[in-house]
Amino acid sequence: MGEIRLENVSKSFGDFQAVNNVSLTIKDGELFSFLGPSGCGKTTILRMIAGFEVPSSGRIFIENQDITDIPPYKRQVNTIFQNYSLFPHMTIFENVAFGLRIKKIAEKEIQNQVFEMLRLVQMFDHKDKYPNQISGGQKQRIAIARALINKPKVLLLDEPVAALDLKLRQRMIIELMNIHDLVGITFIYVTHDQGEAMSVSDRMAIINKGQIVQTGLPDDIYERPNSIFSAYFIGDTNLIPGEVIGIEDDFIEVQTELEQDGERLVLDSSCHAKVDKGAKITLSLRPEKIAISRQKPDVKSDFNIIKGKIEDILYLGTHTQYIVRVGEYRFRVFNQHKRVYFDDMALDWEESVYLFWHDIDSYVIQEQDMSLNGGLNNSE
Amino acid sequence: MNNEQKHEKKKNIYSWILSLPAMSWLIFFFLIPYIIIFIYSFYQADIYDIKAILTLDAYKNVFSPEYFRSFFISFRLALITTFLCFLLGYPAAYLIARSSEKIKNTLLVLIIIPFWTNFIIRIFSWRIFLSPEGILNNALIYFNLIDTPLMLIRNDFAVILVMVYVYLPYMILPLYSNIEKMDFTLLDAAMDLGASPKKTFFKITLPLSKDGILAGSILVFIPALGAYIIPQLVGSQDSLYIGQIITYKIKNIPRNWPLASALSLMLLILISALMVLFYTLHIKFKERMIVKDEDEK
Amino acid sequence: MKNKNANIFTVTTFTFVIIFLYIPILLLIVYSFNDSKIISSWRGFTFKYYYLLLKNREIINAFKNTMIIGVLSTIASTVLGVLSALALENKRFFGTKFFKGLVFVPLIMPDILMGVSLALLFSFLKIRMGMFTVLIAHITFCVSYTIIVIQSRLEGFDYHLEEAAMDLGANKTQIFFKIKLPLMMPGIIAAALLAFTLSIDDFVITFFTSGRGFNTLPVYVEGAIRRGTITTINALSTLMIGLTLMFATITKRIRKYLIAV
Numbered sequence: 001m002g003e004i005r006l007e008n009v010s011k012s013f014g015d016f017q018a019v020n021n022v023s024l025t026i027k028d029g030e031l032f033s034f035l036g037p038s039g040c041g042k043t044t045i046l047r048m049i050a051g052f053e054v055p056s057s058g059r060i061f062i063e064n065q066d067i068t069d070i071p072p073y074k075r076q077v078n079t080i081f082q083n084y085s086l087f088p089h090m091t092i093f094e095n096v097a098f099g100l101r102i103k104k105i106a107e108k109e110i111q112n113q114v115f116e117m118l119r120l121v122q123m124f125d126h127k128d129k130y131p132n133q134i135s136g137g138q139k140q141r142i143a144i145a146r147a148l149i150n151k152p153k154v155l156l157l158d159e160p161v162a163a164l165d166l167k168l169r170q171r172m173i174i175e176l177m178n179i180h181d182l183v184g185i186t187f188i189y190v191t192h193d194q195g196e197a198m199s200v201s202d203r204m205a206i207i208n209k210g211q212i213v214q215t216g217l218p219d220d221i222y223e224r225p226n227s228i229f230s231a232y233f234i235g236d237t238n239l240i241p242g243e244v245i246g247i248e249d250d251f252i253e254v255q256t257e258l259e260q261d262g263e264r265l266v267l268d269s270s271c272h273a274k275v276d277k278g279a280k281i282t283l284s285l286r287p288e289k290i291a292i293s294r295q296k297p298d299v300k301s302d303f304n305i306i307k308g309k310i311e312d313i314l315y316l317g318t319h320t321q322y323i324v325r326v327g328e329y330r331f332r333v334f335n336q337h338k339r340v341y342f343d344d345m346a347l348d349w350e351e352s353v354y355l356f357w358h359d360i361d362s363y364v365i366q367e368q369d370m371s372l373n374g375g376l377n378n379s380e
Numbered sequence: 381m382n383n384e385q386k387h388e389k390k391k392n393i394y395s396w397i398l399s400l401p402a403m404s405w406l407i408f409f410f411l412i413p414y415i416i417i418f419i420y421s422f423y424q425a426d427i428y429d430i431k432a433i434l435t436l437d438a439y440k441n442v443f444s445p446e447y448f449r450s451f452f453i454s455f456r457l458a459l460i461t462t463f464l465c466f467l468l469g470y471p472a473a474y475l476i477a478r479s480s481e482k483i484k485n486t487l488l489v490l491i492i493i494p495f496w497t498n499f500i501i502r503i504f505s506w507r508i509f510l511s512p513e514g515i516l517n518n519a520l521i522y523f524n525l526i527d528t529p530l531m532l533i534r535n536d537f538a539v540i541l542v543m544v545y546v547y548l549p550y551m552i553l554p555l556y557s558n559i560e561k562m563d564f565t566l567l568d569a570a571m572d573l574g575a576s577p578k579k580t581f582f583k584i585t586l587p588l589s590k591d592g593i594l595a596g597s598i599l600v601f602i603p604a605l606g607a608y609i610i611p612q613l614v615g616s617q618d619s620l621y622i623g624q625i626i627t628y629k630i631k632n633i634p635r636n637w638p639l640a641s642a643l644s645l646m647l648l649i650l651i652s653a654l655m656v657l658f659y660t661l662h663i664k665f666k667e668r669m670i671v672k673d674e675d676e677k
Numbered sequence: 678m679k680n681k682n683a684n685i686f687t688v689t690t691f692t693f694v695i696i697f698l699y700i701p702i703l704l705l706i707v708y709s710f711n712d713s714k715i716i717s718s719w720r721g722f723t724f725k726y727y728y729l730l731l732k733n734r735e736i737i738n739a740f741k742n743t744m745i746i747g748v749l750s751t752i753a754s755t756v757l758g759v760l761s762a763l764a765l766e767n768k769r770f771f772g773t774k775f776f777k778g779l780v781f782v783p784l785i786m787p788d789i790l791m792g793v794s795l796a797l798l799f800s801f802l803k804i805r806m807g808m809f810t811v812l813i814a815h816i817t818f819c820v821s822y823t824i825i826v827i828q829s830r831l832e833g834f835d836y837h838l839e840e841a842a843m844d845l846g847a848n849k850t851q852i853f854f855k856i857k858l859p860l861m862m863p864g865i866i867a868a869a870l871l872a873f874t875l876s877i878d879d880f881v882i883t884f885f886t887s888g889r890g891f892n893t894l895p896v897y898v899e900g901a902i903r904r905g906t907i908t909t910i911n912a913l914s915t916l917m918i919g920l921t922l923m924f925a926t927i928t929k930r931i932r933k934y935l936i937a938v
Contacts, residue, residue, distance in 0.1 A: 052568055073571045085569035089587050098583075099573040150573060391767055399764035399776050402757040402820055406779050409817040413794030416801050429800070468697075471690035487691075489925075494698045496921045500880055500898045501914040505701030507902070508708070515704055545697065552694075598785060606787025609880060613902065623789045630793055630885070637797065644793050655785065 002063065002153035002186035003028045004049065009058030010210075011044055018044045020210040021058070026188065027203075031180050033189040035197040036207035037233070042190045045207070046156050049188065050079045062153055073102075078147035079156040083163055084139045086131040092118070092142055093127040099150040117145045121179075137168050144179060154186045161196065173200055194234045198222065206230050222286075228367050231284040238290075238331050240283040241368050242267070244275050251359065254283060259327040260306060267304045268359040273366060280368045287334040289361035292322060292347065297356050305356040310349055322347070324355060331355060414648070421641035427634045438638035442646060447625070451646070454622040457536075457611075458604035461543040465551035465600050466593065468544070473555035473592075474585075478564070488556070495549045503613050506542050507533060510614070538614040543604060550603075551596035558592025559585075591665040598658050602651055622647060702918060709911035726912035736913060739897035742808065746893060747876040750815035755869045757816075758823030759861070762831050765824075783821045791818060792885030799886065806888030814886040815876045822875060823868040830864025870928050 004026040011019040019041045026032045034042040047053045049060060051072030059068045067075055078099075086095050093114055100110045118124040121141040126134055134142070140160060147155055160176065161169040177200060180187050191197050197204050198218040205215040206229070214221055214230045225231035228239060246253035251270055258265040269283055291297070297305065308331060312323035319336040333355060347353060424433040441447065476487045494502065509515050512529035520526045532538060566588070570580040608623035615621070620628075622643060629640035710722050730736060761780070765773070783791065795814050799806055838860070842852045880895040887896060894917070901910055 050572060052571075071571070072568075073574050073576050077572075079569070079572045081565050081569055083563075083565065085563065085565045087566060087569070087584060098570070098575075102574040102579060146573065395764045395767040396772065397764075398760045399772070402761040402764075402824065403772075403776055403779065405757065405817070405820065406783070409795065409798070409813060410779070410783055410791075413798040416797050417794055420797055420801075468690060468694055471687040472694045475684075475687040475691045489929075490695060491698070493922065493925060494702060496874060496878075496925055497702060497918045498895060498898070498914070498921070499878055500895045500902070501705070501910075501917060502701060504898070504902055504910065504914065505705040509701050509704060545701075548694065548698070602785050603787045606789040608789050609899065613899075623787070626789060626793060627885075630796060637800075640793060641797065644790055647787075648790060651786070651790075 004154060004186060004188070005061040005064075006045070006049075007059045007061070009045070009048060009055045009060060011041075011048060011053060011056050018210055019048070019055075022210075022212055023058075024205065024212065024215065026186060029184055029186055030202045031177070031187040031189065031200060033191060033197040033201040033204040034207055035191060035194055035204055035233075038192055040207045041210040042192075042207045043158060044210075046079075046158055046188065046190045049154070050077055050156055051075050076150075076153045077156060078150055078152040078154075079158065080140070080143045080147055080160050082159045084131075084143040086139055086142060086146070088131050091128050091130055092123065092134070095131070095142060096146045096149055098146060113149055117149045121145045136164050137172060140164070140172060141175075144176075148179075148183060152185065154188060155183075157187060157189045159191055160189070162191070162193075169196075176200065198234070206233060208233075224363055225284055225365060228282060228284075228365055228369050231282075231363075231365060236287050236332055236334075238283075238285040238287065239365075239369075240267070240285065240329070240362075242281060242283060244277055244279045244281060247271075247275065247277060252364065254281065256283075257327075258306065258329055265306060267362070268302070269362040269364055270360040271364040273364060275364065275366065279366065282365045282368055283362045284365055285357065285362045287321070287332040288319075288336070290331065290333045290355050290357045292324070292333050292335055292353050292355055294347070294351070294353060296354050299356060302359050303356050304359055304362075305354055308353060308355055310347060310351050310353055313347070313349060322353075324353060326355070417641045417644055421638050421645055423638050425634075425636040425638050429635070430637050435638075438636075438642040441639050442642045447622075447643065450620060450622045450625055451650070453619055454605055454607070455650075457539065457543065457607065457621060458601045460540055461547060461604045462551075462597050462601045464540065464544045465548050466596070469548055469551035469555055469596065470589075470593075473552045474559055476552075476556050477559040477562075491549055491552055499546065500609070502546065503542055503610055506538070506545065507614055510538055510541075533614055534616045536615065536619075539607075539611050542610050542614050543607065546610065547600045547604060550599040554595035554599060555589065555592045558595065559589050562588055591662060594658060594662055594665065598655075602654060605651065606647065705911055706915045706918065709915040711911075726909045727916070730909045730912045730916070733909060735892070736894075736897060736909070739892040739894045742891060743877050743893040743895075746808070746812055746815055747873050749812055750819055750876045751869050751872045753812075753816045754819035754823045754872045755827075755865060757820050758827045758868050758872075759865060761820075761824045762827040762861075762864075765828050766831060780821050780824050783818060784825070788818075788879075788881035789885075792882045795882070796885040806886055807891045810886045810888070811883055811891060811893070814882050815879065818879070818882060819872040819875055823872050826868040826871055827861065827864045830867070831861065834860065866931060874924075 004024075006022055006024045009019060009022045010017070022045060034045060036042045044053060048055050051067075051070065051074075055068060059066055061067065062075075062077070087098070090098070096117055097110050097114045100113060105113075114127075115124065118127055121144060123134075123138060123141055123145065126138065131139060131142070143160075157176070161172050164172060173196060176187075189197070189200055201218055203215065203217055204221065206213040206221065208229050214226045221230060222234055225234065225237075231237045231239065240254075240256050240258070242254035242256040244252050245255045245266065250272060251268060252275060254267050254269060256265050256267060258267075267283065275281065297303070299305070306326055308324040308326040310322055311325045311330065312321075314321040319334045322331075322333040322335060324331045324333055420430060421438050422434050422436070424431040424435045424437060472491070476484055476491075479487060507514075510532040511517070512531070512533070514533075516532065517526075517529040521529065562585070566584055567580050570584045571577070575583060606623045607621055608627050611621045611624055612627075626640050626643050626647075629636040629643070709726060710724070761776075765776070791814075795810070795817070796806075799810050804810060834857075838856055839852055842856050847855065877893075878895065879893075880899060883893050883896055884899070887893070892900075894913075898910060898913065
């Protein structure tokens with residue numbers, strides 16, 4: 001039904017290449033997200049699907065129909081705008097009825113459908129109010145009602161919760177997911193907030209500088225990033241560059257720049273890709289996968305153990321974040337506060353500690369970027 | 381009175397003193413003259429001045445068909461002028477409002493420069509352009525489009541043309557200022573919901589610019605009501621507008637200051653009524669556009 | 678999506694508007710160099726009328742008067758504007774609403790009403806009409822504009838700056854002259870330029886308050902048009918247009934300079 005296909009879509013504004021040769025298929029009924037930093041081109045892609053921008057090259061298909069040249073008011077696509085764009089001079093009822101009025105549907109039928117839609121989003125009592133009389137969260141629900149009443153094949157959401165505060169944001173995301181389940185059409189969601197994208201999506205694509213960096217299920221991308229950008233953009237991670245010095249089945253030995261007792265550390269890691277000896281790679285190690293303790297842990301050989309000194313402690317309620325210095329590098333470690341973890345006595349600044357993790361918890365990225373030194377390259 | 385209140389009072393007195401110069405000036409030279417007009421309207425006319433005799437002659441005259449007609453055509457002129465300024469001015473203002481920053485400034489300057497050249501001179505240049513021996517007629521004859529010169533001057537056509545010419549910037553600027561502040565994503569939203577560009581214009585753009593249209597209309601309509609020099613220089617002398625009549629009665633011999641005063645008062649009342657109307661509409665329009673800034677209700 | 682149709686329509690209308698606004702002016706300039714008494718026939722390029730202009734004492738006199746009135750009324754109305762804007766900062770002093778209304782109303786009134794009212798006032802007070810009455814009239818209609826301009830600039834004023842100065846030990850007078858006034862300058866200059874422009878351009882109000890002897894340029898030009906002695910008017914008009922453009926460019930330069938500062 002609402003399958004969307006982008007074929008080699010590019011868009012440039014003058015000299016600036018906003019979208020560069022993007023090809024993608026979004027399945028019918030999916031909740032698909034585009035995630036990326038500001039200016040990466042994700043909004044431009046969305047606008048091209050909506051029809052507000054025309055691709056410089058490439059074609060766009062909905063259900064195999066080429067819609068590239070069709071203007072926005074003739075596409076069966078509707079958009080939820082970032083600031084909702086409710087018409088200030090019309091009542092809530094009129095806003096929601098707008099699309100139906102354009103189609104010249106009979107008055108009685110319009111009323112029926114609008115009432116039903118308002119009840120669906122629980123805004124029926126506000127039908128005679130004006131947009132400036134309702135709150136942000138309510139505005140968003142009306143924006144959704146106004147769009148869905150037209151029974152589009154695809155719903156586009158442009159940073160829909162960006163204008164709301166944290167608690168409300170969390171609620172609205174859940175509401176959006178519920179509506180998606182209820183209505184069943186394809187949703188395309190654009191955001192720069194990776195937490196949002198991961199929680200909401202069936203599948204997602206990471207966009208950087210106009211190109212798709214990685215597409216997949218959220219946990220795929222999180223656990224198995226295909227590039228330094230993906231690893232670094234989603235969540236926090238420790239990036240450890242190194243050279244492959246040994247390969248054995250699905251595991252490799254990596255010689256790193258980390259120094260311990262005068263020697264260069266060698267770490268073990270699982271590796272499902274095909275690498276050659278001598279290859280320059282980067283290990284991505286999520287902070288929550290690292291355990292921290294005062295005493296040397298008594299664990300099997302499939303754990304990597306290193307020593308370091310605590311440089312910073314951030315108490316965050318659910319967990320504590322430690323910055324641990326290992327030679328020239330700083331590791332970020334998340335330690336969740338659960339009694340089951342041994343050695344839960346509060347650690348202090350300047351303490352020497354052991355960091356350890358299972359060798360299947362690190363992921364091999366076949367890329368190296370020496371400018372991201374320190375193993376700590378989480379953006380602010 | 382506690383310390384804070386004393387301080388407040390001091391500030392208030394201080395401000396009041398600062399306002400005194402301008403306030404007294406305006407009271408003396410703006411308000412009081414209208415009281416004098418009021419008083420004069422009840423005196424008897426004399427060739428040069430007024431006779432110190434109280435009479436209602438002026439008012440008897442004012443309510444005669446002749447002057448009523450003059451008010452009527454002045455009102456009509458203002459209406460037509462405002463409407464034509466709107467037709468020409470709206471697209472122009474819209475274009476400027478939707479242009480990029482750089483172009484915006486250039487376009488605005490282009491509109492404003494003629495505005496800065498002398499008023500009389502601009503009217504004069506139209507006279508030259510439109511007169512039977514003028515450039516337009518000469519060109520038309522030269523290209524064999526007409527045989528005898530067209531009577532383009534000394535009539536209502538010329539008056540309306542020059543009125544629109546002079547008052548156009550007064551319509552464009554407030555319109556521009558209003559449209560510029562519009563949330564253009566609303567237009568995207570309308571198109572997204574199926575409205576063609578034409579429908580979007582009539583259902584969204586135009587209604588949202590109501591306040592701007594109102595502002596532009598006030599700035600054109602009210603001054604246009606009192607038009608004097610334009611009809612004087614390019615209009616026919618057969619039907620006189622109210623501005624012309626008032627001026628004749630003040631300046632030309634035989635004078636009739638009471639009548640002029642009475643007519644001025646009538647004009648003033650008419651304008652006041654219009655201002656009240658405009659203000660009420662303005663308040664109504666502004667209400668809808670205020671955006672609340674809350675996230676939780 | 679750009680509305681292609683709307684663009685063609687608005688661009689054409691705009692172009693038409695520009696042509697409409699500029700044609701008479703351009704023609705005037707061209708014909709000021711025309712060596713012919715009859716406007717329509719071109720007889721050769723000449724500066725003749727410009728020479729005649731400069732020799733015409735009446736015109737020079739009218740120009741002088743226009744400038745004097747312009748400068749004086751600008752100074753007076755700007756000063757009044759500054760004082761009033763400062764008064765209106767305090768939103769709640771006695772008579773605020775009245776004052777605001779009083780300032781706003783003259784902006785919309787037709788010139789003719791103001792002209793008539795002042796003419797009758799002066800007659801009532803038995804003041805002879807001439808430069809003095811014209812000056813008073815000009816100040817009266819300029820002051821509303823200067824107040825509005827300066828006051829709206831003052832609206833965005835950051836009062837923390839005053840607080841910072843107080844914190845650093847400055848007294849009220851020092852704060853005013855060292856902080857407030859300099860920051861108000863762009864607004865003051867804008868107001869002054871506006872007042873000057875309005876003053877030198879005014880016809881109707883000056884017409885009613887100048888009596889027989891005193892001429893400003895607009896009044897002179899109107900009289901000349903009425904009398905039919907229009908040969909030098911083209912040249913005069915061109916010069917005035919040139920003056921205005923020069924003025925406009927200077928204004929722009931000053932504003933750019935002030936914004937940079």
